[in-house]
Amino acid sequence: EVQLVESGGGLVQPGESLRLSCAASGFSFSSYSMIWVRQVPGKGLEWVSYISGSGNTKYYADSVKGRFTISRDNAKNSLYLQMNSLRAEDTAVYYCTRRPNAEMDVWGKGTAVTVSS
């Protein structure tokens, strides 16, 4: 079964850091580019970051550029999102998604991040 499982969310104070992980299974992980998407509770979806299958190409939304870093370990079938200098507006559920072409065809259940003092 194709599956993505996020972890690492939690409650942090503004300015602190957090690292999200996404464990992939049931497919050839290195063959797919991956995307992080977030959703503020009760609000819409926002694209956060993209990484190619090899990990060599990365893109970020302007709202997180310079603060977040996407990475992957294909040997461990894992995707990561290092989030630094967190702000209240980063509070959201973060989803790991698989990107076969231009769509996001598999989604994890998400991990919640709360940034609050």
Next chain:
Amino acid sequence: QSALTQPPSASGSPGQSVTISCTGTSSDVGGYNYVSWYQQHPGKAPKLMIYDVSKRPSGVPDRFSGSKSGNTASLTVSGLQAEDEADYYCSSYAGSNNYVFGTGTKVTVL
């Protein structure tokens, strides 16, 4: 990148059809045939329903269809069923591996 514009709500009775619009610009919806639609039930992760404007993933009922004209894409749900009640989001590729999502539409089955 501004969010794509969707109506906040849409509704229909069981068996009827409902169409949701998704309006962007020539830099996203109008510039690429890479519009996708996602269904999200409360407390659940989004689910891919349509990709590449009008293609359906395996397992998605053919009651769901997509189209595009200019800078506006549309999702039509025919033969509405109770389980179709959910939030629906469009998304478009916007170049350089950037993506933009729609504002979301809550579909209610009356």
